[in-house]
Amino acid sequence: MPNLQILHDAVLNGDAKTAKATTEAALAAGHEPLKLVQEYMMPAMTEVGRRFECNEYFVPELLLAARAMKAALELVRPLLAAQGNQPTGRVALGTVKGDMHDIGKNLVAAMLEGGGYEVIDLGVNVSPEQFVAAVRDKGAQIVALSALLTTTMPSMKATVDALKDAGVRDRVKVIVGGAPVTQKYATEIGADGFSESAAGAASLAKQVMG
Numbered sequence: 642m643p644n645l646q647i648l649h650d651a652v653l654n655g656d657a658k659t660a661k662a663t664t665e666a667a668l669a670a671g672h673e674p675l676k677l678v679q680e681y682m683m684p685a686m687t688e689v690g691r692r693f694e695c696n697e698y699f700v701p702e703l704l705l706a707a708r709a710m711k712a713a714l715e716l717v718r719p720l721l722a723a724q725g726n727q728p729t730g731r732v733a734l735g736t737v738k739g740d741m742h743d744i745g746k747n748l749v750a751a752m753l754e755g756g757g758y759e760v761i762d763l764g765v766n767v768s769p770e771q772f773v774a775a776v777r778d779k780g781a782q783i784v785a786l787s788a789l790l791t792t793t794m795p796s797m798k799a800t801v802d803a804l805k806d807a808g809v810r811d812r813v814k815v816i817v818g819g820a821p822v823t824q825k826y827a828t829e830i831g832a833d834g835f836s837e838s839a840a841g842a843a844s845l846a847k848q849v850m851g
């Protein structure tokens with residue numbers, strides 16, 4: 642049995658090689674993929690954020706930690722997504738304009754896929770126009786917006802407004818999430834739902850689709 646504290650510390654210290662090897666060993670030993678994410682990788686990223694706030698870590702350390710987390714997540718994501726059966730809806734997902742954070746968004750994608758949704762992953766720094774195009778041209782029924790910066794949260798409102806201006810707002814449900822986002826903010830900007838976790842985003846999608 643691998644010591645899972647090593648996975649936590651590897652993400653915290655930006656050691657991608659160890660993060661990947663420990664995840665591989667943990668999965669081979671039968672550990673639950675979601676448990677590895679929620680109990681070891683995410684707490685490590687929370688600690689990275691705390692150290693960044695205290696000026697103990699700087700952007701290079703954030704980048705290394707993100708790279709280590711991504712290396713481990715690459716192994717876990719297909720397992721989370723494989724739980725899905727028949728597609729139950731199409732979701733256009735992206736991190737909003739101005740925002741480059743994609744680890745949480747990628748987890749949301751895996752959980753939605755696991756919930757049986759077809760996910761059109763638009764990536765990061767996605768403009769309101771790109772979301773509108775995904776609804777118009779690709780038939781997305783849900784628009785899922787992620788933001789990690791307080792400064793990019795207004796891009797969520799801009800996206801809801803762009804959907805209205807393009808005359809497609811009543812065709813889609815809009816769901817939002819990301820560390821600084823709250824239910825209050827979601828209600829204020831006219832979104833249909835908010836979830837604070839990736840796992841919650843999958844049940845929220847079901848709920849808003851009725």
Ligand code: B1M
Nearest residue numbers: 690703707741742743744745787790791818819820838839
């Ligand atoms: Co950034 N960063 N960062 N960063 N970074 C934060 C977010 C920050 C809180 C750090 C801090 O100060 N403590 C801070 C934001 C402060 C604020 O706005 N209040 C911050 C800052 C300031 C910045 C820069 C401005 C730093 C700089 O350059 N001076 C810069 C901005 C760049 C930009 O986007 N334009 C920047 C850059 C970066 C890196 C590129 C170095 C890197 C990102 C790499 C990558 O994503 N590829 C990075 C990282 C790694 C972080 C922290 C440390 C970790 C983020 C993360 O991946 N968490 C972060 C601090 C923190 O969060 N503790 C921080 C793990 C991930 C699984 O959680 O993304 O929250 P999270 O997703 C969760 C939920 O939020 C939810 O589900 C996920 C799992 O449950 N969720 C949804 C997310 N989207 C959802 C959508 C939904 C539903 C749920 O429905 C659609």
